[in-house]
Amino acid sequence: MTSLEIKNINKHYGAVQALHDVSLSINKGEFVTLLGPSGSGKTTVLKILAGFEPVTSGQVLMEGRDVTALPPEKRNFGLVFQGYALFPHMSVYDNIAYPLRVRRQSKAMIDERVLAALDLVQLRKFANRRPQELSGGQQQRVALARALVFKPDVLLLDEPMSALDKQLRHDLQEELREIHRSLGTTFINVTHDQEEAMHMSDRIAIMDHGQIKQYDTAHQLYRRPASRFVAEFVGKSNVFQGEVRGSGSSARFYSASFEMPLADAQTGASTVMIRPEDAEITTTAPNDGRITLPVQVISSTYSGDRALYTLLQSDGADFIAYAPARSGVFPDGTDIFVSFASQDVIALA
Numbered sequence: 001m002t003s004l005e006i007k008n009i010n011k012h013y014g015a016v017q018a019l020h021d022v023s024l025s026i027n028k029g030e031f032v033t034l035l036g037p038s039g040s041g042k043t044t045v046l047k048i049l050a051g052f053e054p055v056t057s058g059q060v061l062m063e064g065r066d067v068t069a070l071p072p073e074k075r076n077f078g079l080v081f082q083g084y085a086l087f088p089h090m091s092v093y094d095n096i097a098y099p100l101r102v103r104r105q106s107k108a109m110i111d112e113r114v115l116a117a118l119d120l121v122q123l124r125k126f127a128n129r130r131p132q133e134l135s136g137g138q139q140q141r142v143a144l145a146r147a148l149v150f151k152p153d154v155l156l157l158d159e160p161m162s163a164l165d166k167q168l169r170h171d172l173q174e175e176l177r178e179i180h181r182s183l184g185t186t187f188i189n190v191t192h193d194q195e196e197a198m199h200m201s202d203r204i205a206i207m208d209h210g211q212i213k214q215y216d217t218a219h220q221l222y223r224r225p226a227s228r229f230v231a232e233f234v235g236k237s238n239v240f241q242g243e244v245r246g247s248g249s250s251a252r253f254y255s256a257s258f259e260m261p262l263a264d265a266q267t268g269a270s271t272v273m274i275r276p277e278d279a280e281i282t283t284t285a286p287n288d289g290r291i292t293l294p295v296q297v298i299s300s301t302y303s304g305d306r307a308l309y310t311l312l313q314s315d316g317a318d319f320i321a322y323a324p325a326r327s328g329v330f331p332d333g334t335d336i337f338v339s340f341a342s343q344d345v346i347a348l349a
């Protein structure tokens, strides 16, 4: 069931158009991430959802009801925003209790809810500390508890982990997923970190220049990117520019390096992509119908279970490929072959 819907939103800040006809629908209990580079409009979408910024045109619907003009305090949304810092002079307990006190809940109710929220983020033993007596990750968990304590319909998170180091970020991702699972609240998260988005989300909206480029599951975005921007933003890729000639079942893709069938592709300029894990490297050219390119090893990054190679093609372009590395890696400068199956070549719009 659709919980929240953004319909054809345009947003101008003076002369700057921050959002261009953005539409998004989010199901009840879904974990959706807005992923995009800095300045792509992610925070603006969250601020509009929260009610902090008016739209220039378009609508926000909550369970079918138009809430576009509803003030923030009437939306029952939990917020973990940058600049929405903890109150430094209050204890952890009082920080988390604050939204309930504002809502004039009874003392007994406040106590019950705050203790439950502290348990949720595993901070009960820090209830009496001040925020500055906690680590960055613990402070973010307090912010999370404060945003969830009043049982919001939707939780909005604006890069909640961006200030944390990698290990902490990973731990908090796990925790956030667990909390989402246990509560069933709709979560809308913003990040520019594609791994974070892929680890946590039911669906991801890829944003660029104020537009949603694609809205889909991590798997679809990775295997079926709609555009070069999405292909390059989500994971690593090898992109080839070329041309489709012919049409229907006899359409073929031609690039400077190789050609192959590309049934039902649009005739004309075309771009295709191969993921690095779909390529294989061998010392002799395989003779099994795979597309094969002679390459030279430029460099490799060994990570125990495998190696990531950067390879030089004869036309001077790079190609990246993962390969097993049980028996070591090919030294830089080695002439080898990279090959891939035509069914692993992904056509981009």
Ligand SMILES: Nc1ncnc2c1ncn2[C@@H]1O[C@H](COP(=O)(O)OP(=O)(O)O)[C@@H](O)[C@H]1O
Pocket (backbone or CB within 6 Å): 013, 014, 016, 017, 018, 036, 037, 038, 039, 040, 041, 042, 043, 044, 045
């Ligand atoms: N208050 C504002 N006044 C003017 N321009 C703004 C304001 N807030 C954001 N912008 C502009 O809108 C665009 C989108 O910003 P933002 O939503 O913050 O992007 P993101 O969160 O993806 O980094 C950027 O070009 C930014 O400079």
Ligand SMILES: [Mg+2]
Pocket (backbone or CB within 6 Å): 042, 043, 044
């Ligand atoms: Mg932002």
